[in-house]
Amino acid sequence: MSDNETTLIQKAQKGNHEAFAMLVDEHQRYVYNLALRVVKDENEALDLTQETFVRAWTALPNFKGQSQFRTWLYRIVTNLCYNRLPNLRRSLNDLGDDVMEDIPETNFNAPASEFENNETRQHLHRAIDALDANYKLLITLRYQNELSYDEIASTLNLPLGTVKTGIFRAKEQLRKSLVHLEDSWITA
Amino acid sequence: MDNRLKQDALIEEALNSQSLAPMPRSITADVMARIQKDTRPALITWNDFALSLVIALCIGALFFTLQNLPPVMLVKIRIQGILLYQSFLVNMRWLIPILFFGLGAFLAALTIPMLYQMMVGRRR
Numbered sequence: 001m002s003d004n005e006t007t008l009i010q011k012a013q014k015g016n017h018e019a020f021a022m023l024v025d026e027h028q029r030y031v032y033n034l035a036l037r038v039v040k041d042e043n044e045a046l047d048l049t050q051e052t053f054v055r056a057w058t059a060l061p062n063f064k065g066q067s068q069f070r071t072w073l074y075r076i077v078t079n080l081c082y083n084r085l086p087n088l089r090r091s092l093n094d095l096g097d098d099v100m101e102d103i104p105e106t107n108f109n110a111p112a113s114e115f116e117n118n119e120t121r122q123h124l125h126r127a128i129d130a131l132d133a134n135y136k137l138l139i140t141l142r143y144q145n146e147l148s149y150d151e152i153a154s155t156l157n158l159p160l161g162t163v164k165t166g167i168f169r170a171k172e173q174l175r176k177s178l179v180h181l182e183d184s185w186i187t188a
Numbered sequence: 189m190d191n192r193l194k195q196d197a198l199i200e201e202a203l204n205s206q207s208l209a210p211m212p213r214s215i216t217a218d219v220m221a222r223i224q225k226d227t228r229p230a231l232i233t234w235n236d237f238a239l240s241l242v243i244a245l246c247i248g249a250l251f252f253t254l255q256n257l258p259p260v261m262l263v264k265i266r267i268q269g270i271l272l273y274q275s276f277l278v279n280m281r282w283l284i285p286i287l288f289f290g291l292g293a294f295l296a297a298l299t300i301p302m303l304y305q306m307m308v309g310r311r312r
Binding site: 017021024049128143171179 | 198202220
């Protein structure tokens, strides 16, 4: 959390509306994106985003800064998503934690040329969109909201192993879809 | 193996290259309008205050009543209290069997949905 954000939070905790408006401006896109990925409906995602910030304002005096502000917001929006999708919580808990080994981290240094095929990328993006809500929640928190596995576990109140298992299985589903695409190229 | 690594790289690249969804409109104004209407709850709400007042009045009334009871009445109450406690001790031997019976009945009730599902499944 930057010093500027800490100052804004402290001001908002004392009831400063302008400071809170700046915090809303800064974080709304990430909160909206997370809600949209899970509920798949623009209007509903906007409602959830708005409700998240209203609740954040009400609960802000209780925010002690033990976690990051954005992680705290993600926790609120996730709880709201649980209310909208009652099966989401259960499906996350049911993931289990059979993948306990460390998942290899992203190869950020991979040259762009390795991903020369735009079609493959688009196909994978469609496959990501088609993932189940529980996988999409985990994937979005990890790759778009850039949380660590520990932060995701703490945000969703899940064991670390369950988070790793969920992300691993989501990637396995993407791999299957990639294999299908490659097969279709071979048969074409 | 090489193919798997390549697939991993493609998947990672796709996951990292997914852009954030653009917001149809900013919600800042809506949020600010709502929080200006919904004031933060104070440390003690009116409900808390009313409930505390009622409880305090009850305690006060009890204390006042006890202070003003004639001594004979106090002794009678004390005797009734002792009798009640004795009666509880006499019936205490039934407490544990009754608790076990209640627990058994509760567990049996929990099996009803499963039995119902089995029954429905068998009919199908």
